[in-house]
Every structure is written in C-alpha cells, then in structure tokens.
Amino acid sequence: MKVTIDRFEGDFAVVEISADNFVNMPRVLVPDKAVEGSVIRITLDCGEAQKRTKKTEGLMNKLFHDQH
Numbered sequence: 001m002k003v004t005i006d007r008f009e010g011d012f013a014v015v016e017i018s019a020d021n022f023v024n025m026p027r028v029l030v031p032d033k034a035v036e037g038s039v040i041r042i043t044l045d046c047g048e049a050q051k052r053t054k055k056t057e058g059l060m061n062k063l064f065h066d067q068h
Helices: 046-066
Strands: 002-009 012-018 021-026 039-041
Touching: 002 021
Parallel strands: none
Antiparallel strands: 002 012, 002 039, 012 021
C-alpha cells in the first residue's frame, strides 16, 4: 500500500490513502526526511512476525518450564 503525505498537523502526518480519503498517521512512524508530497510504502513483513512469535513462544516456554 502506498500513502501520500498531504500535510503535517502537530504530532500527525495527514496522509491520503485513496482519492479524497485521508487519515492521521503518527509522525513518529514517518521517515525523518519525508515532506509534504512524499510517498510512503507500507508493507507487511510476515517473516519478521513469525520470528517474533517464535521468540515470544520460546521465552514463555522457558518461563513456564523454569517454574516447574
């Protein structure tokens, strides 16, 4: 998905997600060099999500295993 920065308002970037459809995106999620008119690509990283899930499961298993 691509969004275009329309403007900045306080702690938010107002981004256009489709024709005449705007949403507020927290400014902390916007790259530092982005300006009005910049296009941001939003992608889903399934591989990273799986890594995090496995790490969390491993930590939980260790925690619960150590209690017994």
